[in-house]
Amino acid sequence: MFKKMSLLVAAVIGLLFTFGSEDSYKTTVGSDSGGQTVTLATVNWESEIASTNVLAQVLQEAGFNVQITTVDPAIMFSSVAEGQSDAMVGGWVPTTHQAYAEKYGDSMVDLGANLEGAISxxxxxxxxxxxxxxxxxxxxxxxxxxxxxxxxxxxxxxxxxxxxxxx
Structure with a gap:
């Protein structure tokens, strides 16, 4: 089950990075990123650690240096909104983290769900x-x-x- 979920998350994230930008037709995996560092914020939950590491692997394969920072959920949202972190995959909306999404949502770009149907x-x-x-x-x-x-x-x-x- 975990392996299937990891593959699904990797596929969705890969598609988001491949087709999610305006210039997606110009993007190729493995392109020279110039060794830029991408900082990913995450929370210390098994599901988010796994999702974040899948994203980190995709980014590393594209030539980026990746730094993962584990923080509290409120800090995860604020750090992305304020530019201290570049991305996160741990936002559980519209329920668990809805208040954070409402507070910081205008300062972030939502690329869509990486997991659907999960309950809390x-x-x-x-x-x-x-x-x-x-x-x-x-x-x-x-x-x-x-x-x-x-x-x-x-x-x-x-x-x-x-x-x-x-x-």
Whole structure:
């Protein structure tokens, strides 16, 4: 599954770089980039690390030097918008990172999705067989929800769910 997903991401990114610019007919993979450095911002999530490294490989094969910087999601968006980073592939919109997309979107160029159909949700271990929705949760795991870093939109969603549901 991971191999197929990586190949799909590589193909989409390759197509974006091949056909995504106004002068795409003049672009060839492996063209002399003059050794320019491209800085990619990413977050420390397995899916984004993989996608970023696929993009880095494509850029390296095109002759670019690539620097990958791992940051918080808010910094990932702001660094691209402010020109401190050249690109990112880790924006989960329209849900998880929508607030960042709205804040910084006018200062960035959206080249399209590199992954479609992914969901972000609360999950429970398989041994919690009777838990099928948020409303089924009571005092499991000492009433603790473990989330990812504070800057992620999914963490905000989890915090809002805690406020919204009585249980």
């Amino acid at each position: 949700a609360l999950t429970v271990p398989t041994y919690m067989e009777d838990i099928n929705s948020i409303t089924d949760l009571t005092d499991e795991n000492d009433s603790t929800i473990t989330a990812i870093e504070p800057g992620a939109g999914v963490t905000n969603s989890a915090q809002n769910a805690v406020k919204e549901y009585d249980n």
